[in-house]
Amino acid sequence: MVIAENVVLRDNDPRLPEFQSRGWRIVARSWAAELNAVDVDTERLTALIECLRGERVVREPEISDKAAILTLDAATVADYPGGIATLHDALGPEQATVSSTRRGFGVTGPDGGLVAMTFVDIYGTKVETDFTVVAREWRRQGLATAVKAASVLALLSEHAESFRTGGSDENIASLAANTSVGYTLDEVWSTLTPPAP
Numbered sequence: 451m452v453i454a455e456n457v458v459l460r461d462n463d464p465r466l467p468e469f470q471s472r473g474w475r476i477v478a479r480s481w482a483a484e485l486n487a488v489d490v491d492t493e494r495l496t497a498l499i500e501c502l503r504g505e506r507v508v509r510e511p512e513i514s515d516k517a518a519i520l521t522l523d524a525a526t527v528a529d530y531p532g533g534i535a536t537l538h539d540a541l542g543p544e545q546a547t548v549s550s551t552r553r554g555f556g557v558t559g560p561d562g563g564l565v566a567m568t569f570v571d572i573y574g575t576k577v578e579t580d581f582t583v584v585a586r587e588w589r590r591q592g593l594a595t596a597v598k599a600a601s602v603l604a605l606l607s608e609h610a611e612s613f614r615t616g617g618s619d620e621n622i623a624s625l626a627a628n629t630s631v632g633y634t635l636d637e638v639w640s641t642l643t644p645p646a647p
């Protein structure tokens with residue numbers, strides 16, 4: 451895959467050492483992970499949601515939540531680490547609209563405002579996470595883990611067979627949240643940049 455002048459290659463791609471021997475440098479690394487329906491630990495995922503205390507409510511955003519989705523996205527769009535392979539572009543109204551093939555799972559705080567969300571795209575029985583984000587002041591409280599757990603549980607009950615996700619290897623929190631939910635890493639990618647002319 452070539453993005454702008456950079457090249458993104460899987461770590462087992464034989465072209466990777468060739469590029470490096472020609473002076474291309476690895477500037478970012480990313481990963482992909484999968485969770486199969488048969489491997490989902492529903493009790494564990496339920497516990498990850500139920501451990502949220504206080505007035506934090508996990509729920510599916512609706513079409514009427516579009517403004518809240520766009521507000522949370524705009525406030526956090528600069529927070530995604532990594533390189534070009536894990537970029538998150540600001541959502542437009544279309545991407546913030548939930549549908550049968552684009553579902554969201556969120557957490558609302560005590561005033562009812564959206565403080566965390568994950569969005570997934572659905573291709574038949576396959577589910578692909580688009581992004582997950584938590585408002586800055588709400589991080590490190592298990593919200594990302596809870597929304598990801600909620601997405602898996604809800605879609606499992608609607609007969610999803612496999613769940614995929616990914617991220618930057620700089621993003622320790624994202625990796626930890628996904629591991630907690632049961633995802634297993636199965637791909638590692640390197641983004642290479644060419645030598646200076």
Ligand SMILES: CC(C)(COP(=O)(O)OP(=O)(O)OC[C@H]1O[C@@H](n2cnc3c(N)ncnc32)[C@H](O)[C@@H]1OP(=O)(O)O)[C@@H](O)C(=O)NCCC(=O)NCCS
Binds near residue numbers: 582585592595
């Ligand atoms: C990544 C992000 C969604 C994590 O949200 P969060 O609600 O803070 O995550 P959680 O509280 O569920 O924590 C998940 C795990 O990461 C760990 N963690 C959270 N923040 C961490 C940090 N800054 N450094 C190290 N570990 C961290 C937690 O301890 C937890 O680990 P555990 O399961 O072993 O206990 C949040 O930091 C964020 O919105 N970042 C910007 C957007 C982004 O990068 N999204 C992911 C790519 S799509």
